Amino acid sequence: MERLRFFLNDRPVEETGLSPTTTLLRYLRDRAHLTGTKEGCAEGDCGACSVAVLEQDGQGVASLRAVNACLLLLPMVQGKRVYTVESLKESGRWHVVQEALARSLGSQCGYCTPGVAMSMLEACHRRDLDEPWKLDAQMCGNLCRCTGYRPIREAASQVAGLRPPDRFARALGETRPEPMDLAYAAGAQRFFTPGSLDALWDVLDAHPSARFVVGGTDLSLEVTKRYAEPPLLVSLEALSELRVLEPRGGGHRLGATARLTDVEDYARAVSPPLERMLRYFGSRQIKNRATVGGNLCTASPIGDMAPVLLALGAEVVLRSRAGERRLPLEDFFVGYRRTALGAGEVLAYVDIPEQPEAARALAYKVSKRREADISSVSAGFRVVVDGEGRVTEARLAYGGMAATPARARRTEAALVGQPWTEAVVEAALPRLAEDFQPLSDHRGSAWFRAQLAQNLLRGFFHETLETPRPRFAERHAATVQVR
Secondary structure (H helix, E strand, C coil): CCCEEEEECCEEEEECCCCCCCEHHHHHHHHCCCCCCCCCCCCCCCCCCEEEEEEECCCCCEEEEEEECCCCEHHHHCCCEEECHHHCCECCECCHHHHHHHHCCCCCCCCCHHHHHHHHHHHHCCCCCCCHHHHHHHHCCCCCCCCCCHHHHHHHHHHCCCCCCCHHHHHHHHCCCCCCCEEEEECCEEEEECCCHHHHHHHHHHCCCCEEECCCCCHHHHHHHHCCCCCEEEECCCCHHHHCEEEECCEEEEECCCEHHHHHHHHHHHCHHHHHHHHCCCCHHHHCCCEHHHHHHCCCCCCCHHHHHHHCCCEEEEEECCEEEEEEHHHHEEECCEECCCCCCEEEEEEECCCCCCEEEEEEEECCCCCCCCCCEEEEEEEEECCCCEEEEEEEEEECCCCCCEECHHHHHHHCCCECCHHHHHHHHHHHHHHCCCCCECCECHHHHHHHHHHHHHHHHHHCCCCCCCCCCCCCCCCCCCC
């Protein structure tokens, strides 16, 4: 049995005998007695448990990222450096983050403050906070019921991008990646982190019933909310070849284990629809852990990545010891929370083909809160219009409208061959009722979802009249950006 090994506030730690489904939050509070890290929601919504983890980003560069300790299982920090709020004060001196919060009166009851400080620490060491919305996105995963957020934002703006010569800067410059390979057991539970695909196939041959995990933003909720103790987990996090983000054949390849933070950065230059969906996918802490493959393999009907990828014509690449096979993404979802993955297979890549020059494409997400919320309805649209103004192709995909993310094929058929005009779009809208019969739940009634699906397509028509793939306005308020 291997030991769990990581660094906690620069101190090496080794552990055995702990359940592999122990969350980092519970370890910090109950075993390490570092009680500055707080539990608020235990589901990644409030940010009170935020800590910073030093690891490599998608480009292989060491980065300091805020994450939710309540969603990290302890084996997920194997070989990494974890920093809690207790690490900020160094040699008797307060960190600039702490000083800024105090100076701006950014704390009242103080319960959320440690998590706020650790999100600000990531902001402090980021190099890319060059637009105001990025600071909003950095801090949106930290809830505070006392301050009204203005003083917190003021404090964050004071330290954003400072990169002082502190212990974290030294660690970023000096730390070399530690191996994450792990074969860990405690009681009846086992956790594997294979370091190569060959090692993965060996694990799957020996344990065909294993469940996969990478970021843990979905699976960990079973632990924290349902008190589940999965007996056998296999992490794909150490497989660097599955984390690629690269141009490919005129299109783009997204590795299944690529973090959504990295995908968002990559998409900013190459895919406005994908970037737009990722802006409000979740908080910074969630996107620092969540992955492309994880969001697709949960096969949730309200997963936000699927509609935009369906609209863009994406294919999935599945790998096993026997080789690889490709499927159109629409064939990957075979039922409610069920996929086409076979025994011994993993989702390796998502390939987005080259987009037609004449394509109009956008993605939308509608939820009760703009930030850090689950969709009521999400959508991805792509329409290709020829030189005569007629629709030659339409791909209209929705989430939250059926048991799986799906295309509105009858509505698409009503558009193809027709002129791309408001009258034609309005005439096609009733076909959505033939494509979908949505359910009512706490996120929206069936009527609301049906009306929303129509309104998003209306908005898409108007929003892409002048710019085929528009980006968000700098300080936008509405989901649909029509001027």
